[in-house]
Amino acid sequence: MSKLSEEDIEKRLIRFPEWEYHNNAIHAEYEFENFKDCFSAMSRIAFECEALNHHPDWTNSYNILKISLHTHEVDGVTLKDFKLAEAIELIVEEEDE
Numbered sequence: 001m002s003k004l005s006e007e008d009i010e011k012r013l014i015r016f017p018e019w020e021y022h023n024n025a026i027h028a029e030y031e032f033e034n035f036k037d038c039f040s041a042m043s044r045i046a047f048e049c050e051a052l053n054h055h056p057d058w059t060n061s062y063n064i065l066k067i068s069l070h071t072h073e074v075d076g077v078t079l080k081d082f083k084l085a086e087a088i089e090l091i092v093e094e095e096d097e
């Protein structure tokens with residue numbers, strides 16, 4: 001998996017309004033109704049991470065979930081990060097309904 005250029009990352013991020021690029025990773029912050037909804041999304045995301053063998057750096061504080069995606073082996077952002085970001089977006093949208 002090759003490291004994407006900053007230009008390529010910014011172009012791809014147009015389709016991901018919740019996400020931004022800085023410090024060599026893509027980042028999103030989600031706010032849920034409460035802890036239960038947040039943790040429910042986190043557990044669904046965790047299964048997706050296992051399926052994709054790609055894992056986020058994330059923090060949770062009550063109803064706030066902060067996620068950073070980065071590919072260690074190239075020390076940058078790859079399509080793997082975008083694939084996981086896409087899966088996360090779908091899960092969060094469903095959880096928000």
Ligand SMILES: C[C@H](O)[C@H](O)[C@H]1CNC2=NC(N)=NC(=O)C2=N1
Nearest residue numbers: 053054055056069070071072073
């Ligand atoms: C050995 C295993 O494939 C690697 O450690 C995987 C696992 N999960 C990972 N997750 C993330 N975010 N980046 C990686 O480079 C990565 N590498």
